[in-house]
Amino acid sequence: MPHIEKRTGNVVIRIVYDGAPEAGKTTNLRELVRAMPMQRRSELVAPGTVSRRTEFFDWATFTGGYVDGRRLRCQLVSVPGQPSLLRRRRYLLDTADAVVFVADSRPVAIAQTRDAFARMRELVRRRGGEVPAGVLLQANKQDLEGSLSVAALAEALGAADVPALGAEALRGVGVMQTFITAARLGTERVKELVGRTSWDALGGQSATAEELYAELEALEAELEAPAPSPSEAPPDPAALPPLPGGDHVAEAHVWPLVEGRAIWSELLGGRARHVARAAPWAPPGAIEARVEDQGVVRWLLHTTDAWSFPDAASAKLALITLVRRLRELEPYLPPGRALSLHHDGQSYRIWMVTEAIRSLAECEQDGALAAAQALAAARPRARVHAAPLDAIGVRDGRAYVLCVPDEAAPHELGAFTARAPAG
Ligand SMILES: Nc1nc2c(ncn2[C@@H]2O[C@H](COP(=O)(O)OP(=O)(O)OP(=O)(O)O)[C@@H](O)[C@H]2O)c(=O)[nH]1
Numbered sequence: 001m002p003h004i005e006k007r008t009g010n011v012v013i014r015i016v017y018d019g020a021p022e023a024g025k026t027t028n029l030r031e032l033v034r035a036m037p038m039q040r041r042s043e044l045v046a047p048g049t050v051s052r053r054t055e056f057f058d059w060a061t062f063t064g065g066y067v068d069g070r071r072l073r074c075q076l077v078s079v080p081g082q083p084s085l086l087r088r089r090r091y092l093l094d095t096a097d098a099v100v101f102v103a104d105s106r107p108v109a110i111a112q113t114r115d116a117f118a119r120m121r122e123l124v125r126r127r128g129g130e131v132p133a134g135v136l137l138q139a140n141k142q143d144l145e146g147s148l149s150v151a152a153l154a155e156a157l158g159a160a161d162v163p164a165l166g167a168e169a170l171r172g173v174g175v176m177q178t179f180i181t182a183a184r185l186g187t188e189r190v191k192e193l194v195g196r197t198s199w200d201a202l203g204g205q206s207a208t209a210e211e212l213y214a215e216l217e218a219l220e221a222e223l224e225a226p227a228p229s230p231s232e233a234p235p236d237p238a239a240l241p242p243l244p245g246g247d248h249v250a251e252a253h254v255w256p257l258v259e260g261r262a263i264w265s266e267l268l269g270g271r272a273r274h275v276a277r278a279a280p281w282a283p284p285g286a287i288e289a290r291v292e293d294q295g296v297v298r299w300l301l302h303t304t305d306a307w308s309f310p311d312a313a314s315a316k317l318a319l320i321t322l323v324r325r326l327r328e329l330e331p332y333l334p335p336g337r338a339l340s341l342h343h344d345g346q347s348y349r350i351w352m353v354t355e356a357i358r359s360l361a362e363c364e365q366d367g368a369l370a371a372a373q374a375l376a377a378a379r380p381r382a383r384v385h386a387a388p389l390d391a392i393g394v395r396d397g398r399a400y401v402l403c404v405p406d407e408a409a410p411h412e413l414g415a416f417t418a419r420a421p422a423g
């Protein structure tokens, strides 16, 4: 919320740099700080962040220009892009007067960018009631070969209605222009708000990086701790369905019959462990367990409450339906994919096993992309829950669909082909 700083009489607005993971948000702020004269800016700080990736936010302030005869101070905040930190990203976006959406302009990043863009717009819209924050698109990484032009990126994102600028943040190109445009959007919002109410009615918000950090910490303490990473703290097994194991698996309840039995008997040694967070391609609401071998994850097991049934008959029917859906994907089923039905003492539950292979998002080599494109072209209408970069797995130059296809899922694999680079 824009406000007047009591001590100085400055008008304060907040510009939030949002975007998909590693789009260049932090780089924008770093290069801006470098370009600004010292007397008009703060240092760049990142409270709570210890790694290269932003964990809470980056923060810097700039003073310059006037609104209604008052000096303007801009708080610049960049969000963490990592999906596991979505709660923080949301909170920060909620405080924006203007949003700079930083996008990696390469076609390989487009699926992730589109997701992030759509989510940001939805959040900005949902804030509702008042004047929405202005949005600006920055087509970053224009220096990289094959990058989409500003216009092509805007079109691919459905962002024709927002101002768009190209940038090479790493070299400082376009970052100042982006900031100036965002500051203009922010001040327009201030004027609109003040026109409707008054300065006094606007309230305020955190004035320093420390205050904002404290807000985020308080929020998270309130909303229980954020999901810990799997290696840190496994979830309480008592609250989760028992892992399949120990019992004999009836032949009729395994698919594919021969291979599936071999896989399950290998896994039935009690080696699987629940983890806190499921892979992005796992079915909605999935519970995940992993089998590790010498510290390397070899197998992933998934189940969901939608795959749990009070009686054997309905469970078998669901198993057959699931098998039919998976078979539609042949020959793109991932290695070691098998299903099995287990009685866990209370209910009948389907578990799915998959060999651990990298998704396209984790392995962006050229060969992988070509294989994924061929797959998407061959299965254009297959619908999946995860964005194609997460949904498609790659191993040894071959691509596989990791997700369970679902008619009602939001992503179509074919849509990815259209936007991936040719060749
Ligand atoms: N070639 C090129 N690389 C860039 C550009 N901008 C950023 N990068 C690189 O992209 C990577 C990610 O940049 P960051 O600024 O850390 O990205 P971020 O959006 O803050 O990432 P998260 O905080 O993890 O979401 C780094 O290796 C940057 O050097 C650019 O314009 N061109």
Ligand SMILES: [Mg+2]
Binding pocket: 025, 026, 027, 053, 054, 078, 079, 080, 081
């Ligand atoms: Mg960052």
